[in-house]
Amino acid sequence: MVSAPMDATTLETLVSAAVAAPSMHNTQPWRFRLVPATLTLEIHAAPEHSLPAEDPHGRAVHVAAGAALFNLRLAVAHFGWTPVHRVLPDPDRPGLLATVRVTSLHARRIQPQAHLYERIWRRHSSRFPFSAKTPPTAVLRELVEAAHGEGAALDLPSTPRINRLLRITAEAEQRTRLDAARATESRRLVIQPGARATGIGVPASAMGPQDAFEHLPMRDFAARRYVAQLPSRPFESVPTIAVLRTAHDRRTDWIRSGQALQHVLLLATAHGLSSSLLHQAMEWPDLRTELCPAEHARSYPQMLIRLGYGPEGAAAPRMPAMRFLR
Ligand SMILES: Cc1cc2nc3c(=O)[nH]c(=O)nc-3n(C[C@H](O)[C@H](O)[C@H](O)COP(=O)(O)O)c2cc1C
Numbered sequence: 001m002v003s004a005p006m007d008a009t010t011l012e013t014l015v016s017a018a019v020a021a022p023s024m025h026n027t028q029p030w031r032f033r034l035v036p037a038t039l040t041l042e043i044h045a046a047p048e049h050s051l052p053a054e055d056p057h058g059r060a061v062h063v064a065a066g067a068a069l070f071n072l073r074l075a076v077a078h079f080g081w082t083p084v085h086r087v088l089p090d091p092d093r094p095g096l097l098a099t100v101r102v103t104s105l106h107a108r109r110i111q112p113q114a115h116l117y118e119r120i121w122r123r124h125s126s127r128f129p130f131s132a133k134t135p136p137t138a139v140l141r142e143l144v145e146a147a148h149g150e151g152a153a154l155d156l157p158s159t160p161r162i163n164r165l166l167r168i169t170a171e172a173e174q175r176t177r178l179d180a181a182r183a184t185e186s187r188r189l190v191i192q193p194g195a196r197a198t199g200i201g202v203p204a205s206a207m208g209p210q211d212a213f214e215h216l217p218m219r220d221f222a223a224r225r226y227v228a229q230l231p232s233r234p235f236e237s238v239p240t241i242a243v244l245r246t247a248h249d250r251r252t253d254w255i256r257s258g259q260a261l262q263h264v265l266l267l268a269t270a271h272g273l274s275s276s277l278l279h280q281a282m283e284w285p286d287l288r289t290e291l292c293p294a295e296h297a298r299s300y301p302q303m304l305i306r307l308g309y310g311p312e313g314a315a316a317p318r319m320p321a322m323r324f325l326r
Contacts (some may be wrong), residue, residue: 004170006039006102010079014041015321017075020120021065021262022064024051024279025189025221026202026316030065030097033326038071039102041076043069045095046325049200053181055284059254063302065097066258067265070150071120072100074266078117097255119269124315126274127208127218129235130308139271140242141306143264147244152260153299155243162241165281165304168215172280172287182283183223190221191317199319204272206314208276211235216306242279243291249300256304268307276313278304 002073006014015032023029029049033042043065050061069085076083084101088094141157147154159166176182189201202221216235244261246253268275282289282301290299 012321014075018068018072021067022059029061041100043098051184062254063258066255067262068099068260070259074117077111116266119266123269124313125276126313128311129233130310146263147260150260151256169281173217176221242309244303245301246297274310
C-alpha cells in the first residue's frame with residue numbers, strides 16, 4: 001500500500017513527540033529531516049548541543065536519540081502508519097543516528113503500545129521525594145520485559161546493592177561538583193527564574209531538593225560545592241532503583257538503551273509511577289565499572305532509574321518543534 005503524504009501539522013506533531021524525550025541537562029541534542037521521496041524521518045546528532053566535559057564520547061547523546069526514536073515510533077503508529085526504524089543506517093554519515101520510514105497505513109490494527117503515546121506528554125523527571133510505597137512486583141516485571149523487548153536488560157537490585165549503587169553515585173556527584181569544567185558546563189544549563197527563554201536547560205524549579213540525609217544523591221545541576229541542606233520532606237529511605245544495562249557498549253547499544261529507557265519510563269508513567277534518572281556514575285569510567293556486580297562484569301550499565309509514587313514533576317521546556325527540522 002502506498003503511504004499518504006505527510007502534512008505540516010502531522011510532521012510538527014511527530015517531531016514534538018520525539019523531542020519530548022529526556023536528554024542530559026535537557027540539551028535536546030538532535031535534529032530531524034524528512035526525506036519526502038521515501039517518507040523517511042532522519043534523526044541526526046546536533047554536535048553544537050553536546051556536553052564535551054561530561055559526555056566526551058557522546059554516549060548520552062545517543063541515549064537521548066534512542067529515547068526520541070522510541071517516541072517517534074509510537075507517534076508514527078499513533079497516526080496509523082507502520083514505523084520501520086534503522087539505527088546508524090549509513091556508515092558514511094556517522095551523525096545520522098537513526099531513521100524511521102513511514103510505511104503503509106496499518107488499517108486499524110491494534111498496536112500493543114498504543115496506550116503509551118499519550119504518556120509521552122505526561123512523563124517528566126520528578127526529582128522530589130517519593131512516598132514509602134514500593135511499586136508492585138507485577139509492574140516491575142512488565143518494565144523488565146519492556147526493556148528486554150528493546151534489546152536491553154533491566155535489573156531490580158536488592159536493597160544492599162541499591163545502597164552500594166547510591167554510594168557510588170554519591171562519589172560521582174561529588175567529583176562532578178569539584179571538577180571545574182564539568183561544573184561550569186552543568187551550571188550553564190540551569191534556567192534561573194526570570195531568565196530569557198531559550199527552550200533548553202533544566203529549570204531551577206525542576207531540580208528538587210537535595211537529600212538532607214545524603215542517601216539519595218540527586219544531581220545538583222548548579223554544581224554547588226557545599227550544598228545548603230534545606231529542610232525538606234525526607235526522601236524515601238528504601239528507594240526503588242532499576243539498572244538498565246546492555247551486553248556491549250557500542251553506539252548501537254547506546255541508542256538501544258535509549259529506546260529501552262523511554263519504553264520503561266512511559267510504561268512506568270502509564271502505571272502511575274514517577275521517575276527520575278541518576279546518571280552521574282556513568283560519567284566516570286572507573287565508577288561505571290564498579291556499578292556492575294561480578295555476575296554481570298561483562299555488561300555495561302547505561303542508566304540508573306529511580307521509580308516510585310510521588311509528584312509528577314514539572315515540565316522542562318523544549319525548543320519549538322520546527323526549529324529541529326533541517
Ligand atoms: C543520558 C541522560 C542522562 C541524564 N542524567 C540525569 C541525572 O543524572 N539526573 C537527573 O536528575 N536527570 C538526568 N537526566 C534527565 C534530564 O535532566 C531530563 O530528561 C531533562 O532535564 C528534560 O526533562 P524531562 O525529563 O522532565 O523531560 C538525564 C537524561 C538523559 C537522557
